[in-house]
Amino acid sequence: xxxxxNLTKTFTLPSTTIVAADKVNMTVPSGEICVLLGPSGCGKTxxxxxxxxxxxxxxxxxxxxxxxxxxxxxIELRRQIGYVIQQIGLFPNMTxxxxxxxxxxxxxxxxxxxxxxxxxxxxxxxxxPRQFLHRYPKELSGGQQQRIxxxxxxxADPPVMLMDEPFGAIDPINREIIQDEFLKMQAELKKTIMFxxxxxxxxxxxxxxxxxxxxxxxxxxxxxxxxxAHPANPFVADFVGADRTLKRLRLVTAEEVTDRNCPVVxxxxxxxxxxxxxxxxxxxxxxxxxADHRPVGYVTAEExxxxxxxxxxFAHALPATVPVRADLRAVVSEMFANDVMWLACTDDKGRFAxxxxxxxxxxxxxxxxxxxxxx
Amino acid sequence: xxxxxxxxxxxVQLLVMFGLGIWVCSSGLLGQIADNWDDIVYLSKQxxxxxxxxxxxxxxxxxxxxxxxxRPAMERYAExxxxxxxxxxxxxxxxxxxxxxxxxxIGFAPAFFGLFVASLLPIVRNTYTGLLAVPPHLKEAATxxxxxxxxxxxxxxxxxxxxxxxxxxxxxxxxxVGTTPLAFLIGGGGLGELIFTGIDLMDTGMLLAGAIPTAAxxxxxxxxxxxxxxxLVPKGVNPLR
Ligand SMILES: Nc1ncnc2c1ncn2[C@@H]1O[C@H](COP(=O)(O)OP(=O)(O)O)[C@@H](O)[C@H]1O
Ligand SMILES: [Mg+2]
Numbered sequence: 001x002x003x004x005x006n007l008t009k010t011f012t013l014p015s016t017t018i019v020a021a022d023k024v025n026m027t028v029p030s031g032e033i034c035v036l037l038g039p040s041g042c043g044k045t046x047x048x049x050x051x052x053x054x055x056x057x058x059x060x061x062x063x064x065x066x067x068x069x070x071x072x073x074x075i076e077l078r079r080q081i082g083y084v085i086q087q088i089g090l091f092p093n094m095t096x097x098x099x100x101x102x103x104x105x106x107x108x109x110x111x112x113x114x115x116x117x118x119x120x121x122x123x124x125x126x127x128x129p130r131q132f133l134h135r136y137p138k139e140l141s142g143g144q145q146q147r148i149x150x151x152x153x154x155x156a157d158p159p160v161m162l163m164d165e166p167f168g169a170i171d172p173i174n175r176e177i178i179q180d181e182f183l184k185m186q187a188e189l190k191k192t193i194m195f196x197x198x199x200x201x202x203x204x205x206x207x208x209x210x211x212x213x214x215x216x217x218x219x220x221x222x223x224x225x226x227x228x229a230h231p232a233n234p235f236v237a238d239f240v241g242a243d244r245t246l247k248r249l250r251l252v253t254a255e256e257v258t259d260r261n262c263p264v265v266x267x268x269x270x271x272x273x274x275x276x277x278x279x280x281x282x283x284x285x286x287x288x289x290x291a292d293h294r295p296v297g298y299v300t301a302e303e304x305x306x307x308x309x310x311x312x313x314f315a316h317a318l319p320a321t322v323p324v325r326a327d328l329r330a331v332v333s334e335m336f337a338n339d340v341m342w343l344a345c346t347d348d349k350g351r352f353a354x355x356x357x358x359x360x361x362x363x364x365x366x367x368x369x370x371x372x373x374x375x
Numbered sequence: 376x377x378x379x380x381x382x383x384x385x386x387v388q389l390l391v392m393f394g395l396g397i398w399v400c401s402s403g404l405l406g407q408i409a410d411n412w413d414d415i416v417y418l419s420k421q422x423x424x425x426x427x428x429x430x431x432x433x434x435x436x437x438x439x440x441x442x443x444x445x446r447p448a449m450e451r452y453a454e455x456x457x458x459x460x461x462x463x464x465x466x467x468x469x470x471x472x473x474x475x476x477x478x479x480x481i482g483f484a485p486a487f488f489g490l491f492v493a494s495l496l497p498i499v500r501n502t503y504t505g506l507l508a509v510p511p512h513l514k515e516a517a518t519x520x521x522x523x524x525x526x527x528x529x530x531x532x533x534x535x536x537x538x539x540x541x542x543x544x545x546x547x548x549x550x551x552v553g554t555t556p557l558a559f560l561i562g563g564g565g566l567g568e569l570i571f572t573g574i575d576l577m578d579t580g581m582l583l584a585g586a587i588p589t590a591a592x593x594x595x596x597x598x599x600x601x602x603x604x605x606x607l608v609p610k611g612v613n614p615l616r
Contacts, residue, residue: 089516
């Protein structure tokens with residue numbers, strides 16, 4: 001857990017004084033990622049660097065896991081905080097392995113343990129230890145360097161990580177990949193992370209909480225969905241953008257709005273069976289599945305009225321299916337692309353898992369607004 | 376690329392030396408040079424002591440001085456000091472030797488001191504600029520990871536500046552070796568004695584007896600420095616590897 005209490009930083013220049021952080025208060029619970037978000041120069045980096053005292057605070061308190069950090073000396077404090085910067089800062093004179101082992105060695109680990117840790121971590125980010133441990137940073141691509149930068153910070157297993165625009169210098173495609181990898185890792189490691197970003201999309205994706213900064217002050221500190229659905233003031237609304245509701249689509253997975261009661265029939269079923277299935281679940285759509293429970297087509301209740309023969313004579317092809325794990329942005333995109341009002345969802349094994357309809361999507365997004373109107 | 380170029384340079388050097396050797400042998404100069412053998416041995420020793428002592432002193436003082444000037448606490452004065460040093464490097468080495476004599480008289484001491492001063496400047500300058508050129512984000516990462524200032528200096532700053540520092544030492548030693556024959560002029564001895572006396576007496580044999588070992592020493596020192604730079608600078612920051 002990281003707690004900031006009235007954290008303030010003023011820079012005194014010959015001509016003026018700049019208040020880079022103004023009575024910042026926030027709590028990041030253990031295992032969560034808090035994104036500090038805001039336009040350039042709003043004080044995100046300053047707030048972050050006060051935590052590992054690269055910038056000494058002017059006033060206020062910082063507590064890590066309940067302990068006031070002012071009792072620790074700078075060196076002790078920094079060795080138990082992972083630090084990742086945009087420029088990565090791998091030491092070019094050291095191999096990847098040596099880079100990763102810097103902090104463990106300073107903490108007095110024996111060499112074997114440190115090296116084993118390096119190999120384990122490099123494996124964790126999907127790089128081959130035999131191939132990469134003995135390379136120099138200049139022999140790696142930008143994305144590989146950034147992965148090493150992240151695992152170097154994780155080497156001594158610090159409870160807290162500070163990340164200052166860690167993926168900012170990576171091209172958009174690789175950035176998405178590294179973000180996903182990092183989230184997967186975080187799901188296991190459960191570090192308490194302060195993450196600086198100036199990109200709302202990244203913040204929404206990475207953050208359990210987002211703190212929006214303006215001129216050293218926190219304008220809003222909330223879960224991403226709250227920030228997008230209920231911006232606290234015009235500044236926040238403007239910063240998150242006019243398409244903020246669309247951005248919320250990313251925060252919800254298809255699973256959460258799937259209608260699991262959609263009737264299904266096998267390919268060998270008769271129209272009579274389909275009619276019964278439709279009637280009992282009060283649904284217009286009946287999905288046809290194969291022997292492995294995979295969706296292969298659909299029929300409508302109207303078509304089945306008075307119909308005769310085999311289901312397969314009536315079945316329409318499904319324009320597309322979406323995995324239940326997909327976020328609603330992907331789902332809606334698929335709907336628009338195929339000009340349809342609903343899509344069949346599949347689970348990890350490709351089995352039918354229900355349908356997502358456009359009304360269900362809009363209802364999910366609208367719910368939060370209705371709730372706040374009633375309040 | 377770089378290595379290839381120096382390879383070609385070395386071949387040319389060897390060829391020239393080989394040609395010189397043939398010429399020296401065929402013209403009967405070899406005998407004349409050999410006549411000076413005792414002097415060659417004695418003066419070479421003196422010469423190498425001068426080079427070694429003044430060079431070592433310059434390295435031992437120059438590198439710490441460069442480090443010291445590059446520390447944040449010295450930021451306000453460092454640039455001024457470097458300006459003075461830069462003016463210092465424009466003074467011809469002969470003048471440095473002469474000035475040294477006016478202060479310290481004649482003999483080993485002024486020769487040593489003059490050579491020391493002449494080789495000090497490139498070492499200090501390269502150490503200083505090499506350390507300043509280490510990217511700030513490396514120092515930030517190192518600090519953020521909890522390295523002490525000392526650890527940052529020895530594990531991050533110096534290794535990353537080492538190539539530039541080595542270049543400074545190489546230049547310094549080239550200047551040193553090239554200037555040492557002048558030490559004779561202020562009573563410092565060395566192979567300059569054979570060269571200058573040879574010129575005075577128009578005795579080509581004696582002149583070559585001084586010039587050839589001087590040239591050989593220069594080639595050898597530069598070769599050794601090149602090898603040291605190639606092998607001692609860490610692979611990740613060595614443009615030669
Ligand atoms: N060392 C410093 N000296 C003076 N002003 C500074 C210093 N560091 C940052 N600032 C100022 O503090 C404000 C916040 O900077 P910073 O935290 O780097 O912003 P951000 O990371 O949000 O872009 C800016 O106005 C910046 O100019
Ligand atoms: Mg910043």
